[in-house]
Amino acid sequence: MGNVRFEALKMAFAHHVVDVDVPEGKVKDYFAQDVFTREKMKEYISQDVLDRLFDDVDNGRTIHRDIAGVVAIGIRKWAIERGATHFTHWFQPLTGGTAEKHDAFFTLKDGALLEEFSGDSLYQQEPDASSFPSGGIRNTFEARGYSAWDPSSPVFLIGDTLCIPTVFVAYTGEALDYKTPLIRSTASLCHAAREVCAYFDKQVKHVHANLGWEQEYFLVDEALYNARPDLMLTGRTLMGHNSAKSQQLEDHYFGAIPARVLAFMRELEYEALKAGVPVRTRHNEVAPNQFEMAPIFEDVNLANDHNLLVMSIMERVAERHHFRVLLHEKPYAGVNGSGKHCNWSLQTNTGINLLAPGKNPYQNLQFITFLVNVLMAVQRHNGLLKASIVSATNEHRLGANEAPPAIISVFLGKQITAVLDKLEHAKAEEAIIINAKKEMKLGVANIPEILLDNTDRNRTSPFAFTGNRFEFRAVGSSANCGAAMLALNAAVAEQLMLFKQEVDARIEKGEAKERVLFDVIKKYIVACKAIRFDGNGYSDEWKAEAEKRGLDCETSVPLVIDRYLASESIKMFGATGVLSEAELHSRSEVKWETYTKKLQIESRVMGDLVVNHVLPAAKRYQTMLLQNVLAVKQVFSADETASLNEMDYSIIRQIEHHSGAILEGVEAMTEARHKANRQIDERSKAIAYHDTVLPLMADIREHVDALELIVDDEMWTLPKYRELLFIH
Ligand code: ADP
Ligand code: MG
Numbered sequence: 001m002g003n004v005r006f007e008a009l010k011m012a013f014a015h016h017v018v019d020v021d022v023p024e025g026k027v028k029d030y031f032a033q034d035v036f037t038r039e040k041m042k043e044y045i046s047q048d049v050l051d052r053l054f055d056d057v058d059n060g061r062t063i064h065r066d067i068a069g070v071v072a073i074g075i076r077k078w079a080i081e082r083g084a085t086h087f088t089h090w091f092q093p094l095t096g097g098t099a100e101k102h103d104a105f106f107t108l109k110d111g112a113l114l115e116e117f118s119g120d121s122l123y124q125q126e127p128d129a130s131s132f133p134s135g136g137i138r139n140t141f142e143a144r145g146y147s148a149w150d151p152s153s154p155v156f157l158i159g160d161t162l163c164i165p166t167v168f169v170a171y172t173g174e175a176l177d178y179k180t181p182l183i184r185s186t187a188s189l190c191h192a193a194r195e196v197c198a199y200f201d202k203q204v205k206h207v208h209a210n211l212g213w214e215q216e217y218f219l220v221d222e223a224l225y226n227a228r229p230d231l232m233l234t235g236r237t238l239m240g241h242n243s244a245k246s247q248q249l250e251d252h253y254f255g256a257i258p259a260r261v262l263a264f265m266r267e268l269e270y271e272a273l274k275a276g277v278p279v280r281t282r283h284n285e286v287a288p289n290q291f292e293m294a295p296i297f298e299d300v301n302l303a304n305d306h307n308l309l310v311m312s313i314m315e316r317v318a319e320r321h322h323f324r325v326l327l328h329e330k331p332y333a334g335v336n337g338s339g340k341h342c343n344w345s346l347q348t349n350t351g352i353n354l355l356a357p358g359k360n361p362y363q364n365l366q367f368i369t370f371l372v373n374v375l376m377a378v379q380r381h382n383g384l385l386k387a388s389i390v391s392a393t394n395e396h397r398l399g400a401n402e403a404p405p406a407i408i409s410v411f412l413g414k415q416i417t418a419v420l421d422k423l424e425h426a427k428a429e430e431a432i433i434i435n436a437k438k439e440m441k442l443g444v445a446n447i448p449e450i451l452l453d454n455t456d457r458n459r460t461s462p463f464a465f466t467g468n469r470f471e472f473r474a475v476g477s478s479a480n481c482g483a484a485m486l487a488l489n490a491a492v493a494e495q496l497m498l499f500k501q502e503v504d505a506r507i508e509k510g511e512a513k514e515r516v517l518f519d520v521i522k523k524y525i526v527a528c529k530a531i532r533f534d535g536n537g538y539s540d541e542w543k544a545e546a547e548k549r550g551l552d553c554e555t556s557v558p559l560v561i562d563r564y565l566a567s568e569s570i571k572m573f574g575a576t577g578v579l580s581e582a583e584l585h586s587r588s589e590v591k592w593e594t595y596t597k598k599l600q601i602e603s604r605v606m607g608d609l610v611v612n613h614v615l616p617a618a619k620r621y622q623t624m625l626l627q628n629v630l631a632v633k634q635v636f637s638a639d640e641t642a643s644l645n646e647m648d649y650s651i652i653r654q655i656e657h658h659s660g661a662i663l664e665g666v667e668a669m670t671e672a673r674h675k676a677n678r679q680i681d682e683r684s685k686a687i688a689y690h691d692t693v694l695p696l697m698a699d700i701r702e703h704v705d706a707l708e709l710i711v712d713d714e715m716w717t718l719p720k721y722r723e724l725l726f727i728h
Pocket of ligand 1: 212
């Protein structure tokens with residue numbers, strides 16, 4: 001057999017644009033075609049049942065089983081009419097991704113086929129939960145897990161399967177997923193935000209959090225992918241020398257999308273739109289073969305479901321186009337990584353975006369109130385917010401190639417900073433003028449309109465204000481955004497509750513509301529200075545400065561995970577009812593365990609690749625050089641031989657040097673792994689992997705990459721960076 005790499009290259013070159021079957025018509029002809037929307041429900045379910053259902057959903061109440069029974073009949077009818085044969089509860093275990101357990105709509109009764117999908121099947125299922133991580137919660141036989149319908153996210157069809165978004169919890173009530181605490185966090189946040197809104201606008205009955213995600217990803221040709229066991233098994237390249245040309249010219253960013261990729265995107269968008277995901281933006285990203293997709297923002301719970309759905313649609317569609325999607329945060333060292341910026345805002349039922357400057361002084365004071373409370377929340381829980389985004393995969397991205405650094409800070413931009421500075425130094429009398437008509441004038445805060453198209457961007461900020469929302473940029477491309485969103489929601493909810501307590505206490509003492517609001521906000525503006533940073537997040541000066549300001553500067557992932565268990569986190573999650581202490585313990589356990597497993601797999605794959613691919617190729621080349629040296633000796637005189645063989649000698653020695661170092665490295669790495677595996681608890685194991693295995697992998701890689709540069713190209717068996725990154 002020939003060299004695997006060349007076989008793969010041949011196959012990759014033979015891959016051409018795949019035809020896509022996207023209807024010519026308007027998007028609205030097929031948007032949400034596969035979703036059982038409220039509109040469609042009206043055709044299948046009686047109005048009185050729907051009224052009760054929607055009322056319960058919109059007010060966050062539990063749905064009665066009787067209602068579920070009637071709704072189930074409507075769902076089944078709609079699904080079967082559309083060719084569905086199976087249904088599944090669709091949930092989000094802590095492994096990441098989504099899980100499904102398919103059941104047929106039909107059962108046999110007395111030898112006859114019977115359609116079956118009861119209210120109970122809609123309401124609750126018991127997937128075999130033992131294979132999902134629980135971090136010790138579900139240790140006993142009794143503590144099984146079950147999935148339960150989330151009626152706030154509509155059911156949808158994927159092929160012939162009806163998917164029912166569900167939460168996944170233990171029988172004892174603890175959450176085993178991301179959705180449960182996300183829903184709890186939005187409930188808590190909405191309540192706290194509405195209470196604060198009441199100072200400004202009594203019309204506000206409901207506040208909800210919006211999420212607009214931007215999904216970055218890489219595409220790689222499937223033949224090349226299959227020839228890279230590290231990509232297949234770990235999602236990233238564990239070795240590979242930088243391509244001579246990579247992203248220096250920035251010619252990929254917003255450049256023309258390659259034809260094969262465009263066909264993929266068209267199909268992906270079509271599939272996403274049919275599933276009700278309002279995708280809108282697509283473009284090339286900074287790195288070669290890197291792209292981005294973003295929808296219009298939606299309610300955070302639905303938006304997160306949609307993100308997970310899109311991630312799975314992507315993988316399916318990519319295969320049809322002979323691509324593989326890499327959702328890993330750092331598939332290639334030295335090249336831009338992939339994030340999933342989470343654009344987050346708060347909106348009232350009256351249509352006001354609480355994070356956008358308003359039209360009148362009252363609205364602007366409200367805006368500043370929410371803005372400053374978010375700053376306070378992010379500051380007080382900056383370590384926890386970092387914990388919510390770290391992972392074995394995002395670890396490689398943070399702080400590298402324009403990715404957000406591993407210290408959480410907030411970028412505000414010049415204008416908002418100026419507004420806050422002015423408020424900080426203003427006296428209440430000059431800032432707030434209440435005229436005879438009881439109208440308030442916020443003298444200092446004539447917040448400029450221009451803010452709305454804020455172009456004052458800072459790519460090195462992990463958490464940036466972008467005119468009418470915050471953008472949490474540190475979130476990784478492969479993550480469930482729920483983890484970050486629930487931490488942010490809960491932190492802000494707690495902060496708003498504290499704010500209200502403080503304000504109410506002073507109003508009760510007889511102080512004027514506007515005066516108190518102004519005073520407390522002013523105090524907060526001073527108090528949250530530590531988190532505000534508009535400079536270069538990569539600079540060493542910032543690291544030193546952040547340390548001085550008391551921000552969390554830890555970079556070791558296993559230690560960052562500790563922040564879930566910090567007393568202020570436990571208190572905050574408890575006060576907001578988002579996660580109990582037991583749940584926080586279980587989540588941290590799962591995070592450590594997952595971290596360890598990922599590194600364990602990577603380290604093993606690296607060992608195998610080195611022994612089976614790299615060293616044999618190096619040896620083969622070395623042997624060729626040695627034969628050449630001998631041949632030269634036979635042909636030329638001793639005097640001439642020395643100089644003629646000089647270059648070969650040098651390369652032979654380099655190969656020897658690197659191969660020796662690799663072998664030693666692999667031995668040390670294996671030993672470090674064994675030692676780490678012997679640690680008794682998950683936390684120590686993860687720390688050992690981080691501190692001992694990870695650095696050894698980096699050492700080995702350096703020598704492998706050096707060999708790649710020396711060894712004859714024709715003998716190298718792993719597709720190279722230039723091939724993985726530029727062939728499409
Ligand atoms: P950029 O890459 O410049 O940050 P994009 O247009 O790629 O901008 O993405 C912007 C994202 O922000 C989209 O997902 C969009 O829906 C979302 N977004 C816009 N306004 C809001 C808002 N008020 N709240 C939440 N998300 C928003
Ligand atoms: Mg963005």
